[in-house]
Amino acid sequence: xxxxxxxxxxxxxxxxxxxxxxxxxxxxxxxxxxxxxxxxxxxxxxxxxxxxxxxxxxxxxxxxxxxxxxxxxxxxxxxxxxxxxxxxxxxxxxxxxxxxxxxxxxxxxxxxxxxxxxxxxxxxxxxxxxxxxxxxxxxxxxxxxxxxxxxxxxxxxxxxxxxxxxxxxxxxxxxxxxxxxxxxxxxxxxxxxxxxxxxxxxxxxxxxxxxxxxxxxxxxxxxxxxxxxxxxxxxxxxxxxxxxxxxxxxxxxxxxxxxxxxxxxxxxxxxxxxxxxxxxxxxxxxxxxxxxxxx
Numbered sequence: 001x002x003x004x005x006x007x008x009x010x011x012x013x014x015x016x017x018x019x020x021x022x023x024x025x026x027x028x029x030x031x032x033x034x035x036x037x038x039x040x041x042x043x044x045x046x047x048x049x050x051x052x053x054x055x056x057x058x059x060x061x062x063x064x065x066x067x068x069x070x071x072x073x074x075x076x077x078x079x080x081x082x083x084x085x086x087x088x089x090x091x092x093x094x095x096x097x098x099x100x101x102x103x104x105x106x107x108x109x110x111x112x113x114x115x116x117x118x119x120x121x122x123x124x125x126x127x128x129x130x131x132x133x134x135x136x137x138x139x140x141x142x143x144x145x146x147x148x149x150x151x152x153x154x155x156x157x158x159x160x161x162x163x164x165x166x167x168x169x170x171x172x173x174x175x176x177x178x179x180x181x182x183x184x185x186x187x188x189x190x191x192x193x194x195x196x197x198x199x200x201x202x203x204x205x206x207x208x209x210x211x212x213x214x215x216x217x218x219x220x221x222x223x224x225x226x227x228x229x230x231x232x233x234x235x236x237x238x239x240x241x242x243x244x245x246x247x248x249x250x251x252x253x254x255x256x257x258x259x260x261x262x263x264x265x266x267x268x269x270x271x272x273x274x275x276x277x278x279x280x281x282x283x284x285x286x287x288x289x290x291x292x293x294x295x
Contacts, residue, residue, distance in 0.1 A: 031088070034078075035066035047081065053120070057081040064092040064131065073097055073114025073137025073159060080121035083145070087119060089131020089153070094118040096136040100157035100178050103199030105223035105244055109180040114159050117142045128153060139164055140179065150174060161185055162200065167209070171195060182206040183222065192217065203228050204243060211259075214238060225249050226269060233259040234283075240264060245271035247288075261286060266294065 034044055034054055042050035047057045053076035056062060062085065070077045077094035078087060096116055100109040114137015119128050125147040132154040133140035140155030141163050148165040154175045155162035162176030162183045169190040176183030176197045183197030187209035194216040197204035204219035207229040215236045219226040225245035227235055230252045240247040247269035250259045262284030266273045273288040274295045288294040 031061040031063045033063055033065045034068070035064065036068055037066075039068055053077060053079040055079050055081055056085055056087075059084045061086045061088070063088045064090045064094075067092045068094045070094070070096040070116055070118075070136065073111050073116055075116045075137075076120045077116070077118045077133070077136070078120070080119065080123050080126050083124040085121070085123065085125075086127040086129075088129055089133075091131055093132040093134060094136070095132075095134050096158075098135040098137060098157060098159045100135075100180065103178050103223075104201065104221050107178055107180055107199065107201040107223065109157065109159050111137070112159055112180065114138055118155075118158070119143070121145055121148065125149075127151070132156065134158065139181075140176070143169060155179060155183075162197070165190055176200060176204075183219075186212055188212070191215070196220075197222060203245070204240075207233050219243065225271070226266070229259055231259065235259075235261040236263055236283075238264045240266045241268050243269045243271070245269070246275040247271075247273050249275040251276045261294075264294075 039054045042048050044054050045057045048055045052070050059082050068077050098109050116137040117139045118133030118136045119141045121143050123145040126143045127149040128141050129151040134156040136158045139161040140158045141150050143165045146167045149170045150163050152173045156177045158179045161181040162179040164185045166187040169186050171192045174195045178199045180201045182202045183200040183204045185206045186192050189211050192214045196218045199221045201223045203224045204222040205214050205227045211232045213234050214227050218239045220241050222243045226240035226243035226247045228249045247266035260281035260283040264286045266288045285292050286294040
């Protein structure tokens with residue numbers, strides 16, 4: 001500590017850093033910053049204990065300032081415990097110990113059977129964006145609350161799925177690659193747009209719910225179907241090639257209106273071009289194996 005004129009004291013730069021610099025809780029824009037050292041220390045939010053997962057129990061925006069490294073395949077990187085949380089990976093990664101080799105039906109990931117997600121949420125309106133999640137024991141990003149959004153995420157080499165959302169979810173501009181399950185999975189009234197799903201062990205884009213839109217995606221070399229949509233799903237403007245099962249499967253055997261498809265390029269899929277139940281609606285011309293005539 002130093003002394004100025006008139007009896008005033010000032011803190012030295014070193015002491016200022018000791019007081020403030022060691023715990024960068026808030027960025028200038030109000031977002032709470034997270035890095036590996038702070039994850040190990042804990043107290044990112046009130047319930048967050050030292051080590052992983054980082055638990056976020058307060059509404060707000062959070063931003064990574066370094067990579068996060070989960071210690072094992074059974075531990076989440078970040079667990080969301082509050083509604084309306086936005087997580088900006090800010091170009092950094094969340095990673096675990098899983099390593100995957102080859103792709104599609106030949107994909108092999110070790111260790112397998114873990115339950116750790118990169119980001120895990122069952123809360124409303126979770127947004128995860130702008131970074132990479134790789135090598136987790138289970139799924140890269142699981143946004144299992146209504147209104148989850150996953151944007152500009154690379155989900156690579158995770159022990160089960162790449163990206164998962166539920167009702168009213170949005171998955172946009174993502175890359176789901178070589179995950180030991182479905183690349184992208186979305187549920188009722190979700191939109192899956194402008195993504196790449198490549199070399200996953202199961203289906204490239206799986207839509208088990210109602211009224212799912214899959215649009216503008218590139219789906220290649222997956223170990224099962226390319227895109228599978230159930231009741232009233234709609235597949236538009238996708239490139240679907242070199243998948244092991246059908247390129248595109250739409251509809252559900254229990255309903256009369258299974259949805260539709262149009263302007264897709266569906267080529268060289270081992271299981272066939274299009275499979276559907278009932279009377280699927282070809283809402284616009286598709287190209288199947290180079291011919292403008294699809295089933």
